[in-house]
Amino acid sequence: MGLAKRYTAIMTDPMTLYIYDHCPYCTKARMIFGLKQIRLNLQILLNDDEETPIKMVGQKMVPILELEPGQYMGESLDIIARIDRTLDAPVLVGTQNPGLDEWLAKTAGVMYRLCMPRWVDAPLEEFATDSAKAYFTKKKEAMIGPFADELGKSDDYIQMITMALKVLAPHIQSATAVNGTLSYDDIHLFAALRSLSIVKGIDYPAEVESYRHAMARASGVNLHDDIAR
Ligand SMILES: N[C@@H](CCC(=O)N[C@@H](CS)C(=O)NCC(=O)O)C(=O)O
Missing domain, CATH: 3.40.30.10 (Glutaredoxin)
Structure with a gap:
């Protein structure tokens, strides 16, 4: 190029x-x-x-x-x-690990149940008005049930996620690419971990902690650690 x-x-x-x-x-x-x-x-x-x-x-x-x-x-x-495909050579060229897809599919339900009630309560621009908050709450509560009930189950959910993160940790080959070379797995995995960053009190294994910070830096997408709740 x-x-x-x-x-x-x-x-x-x-x-x-x-x-x-x-x-x-x-x-x-x-x-x-x-x-x-x-x-x-x-x-x-x-x-x-x-x-x-x-x-x-x-x-x-x-x-x-x-x-x-x-x-x-x-x-x-x-x-x-x-x-x-735009400008210079593609960067997402690494092969994917089907095990990561499986991990993401298995954790998605708990992640959403943890994240949704917290997102709507956080100072995020899409929820700057009461009507925007009410819209999201109504739509998502129809999917997962009352947010208050889900918040009440936080301890159990956090425990489940903590165990899942321990399973994930040894599969992270490098802080800058989960399989050693950047691939679509990094897109999917970082997006999930970035979602999770709105949840306070998660104890990240060292490999996961290094990965989410390195990926936030490389991608320019901030974590929500500072507004976690
Ligand atoms: N398949 C779509 C899914 C995108 C999607 O589900 N976006 C959600 C936000 S995370 C959305 O806009 N949902 C409509 C809504 O929230 O009202 C993609 O990958 O771009």
């Missing part, structure tokens, strides 16, 4: 990604920009704003990437594939 193309990318307006800060799929889409060092403009939508995403991609769903003014694409994995 020529210097000229990279220079042009630096000097022209960055693309805009429409997101919710808490959204793990948005974390995935954000990561590829950081990993490839491509500038990005982030726009956080209010969680009850249905009109804006529907106008852009026909459904109330983020992330949405504005490739050119007025040209939009949804679906995190499509965005990642598109950006990974």
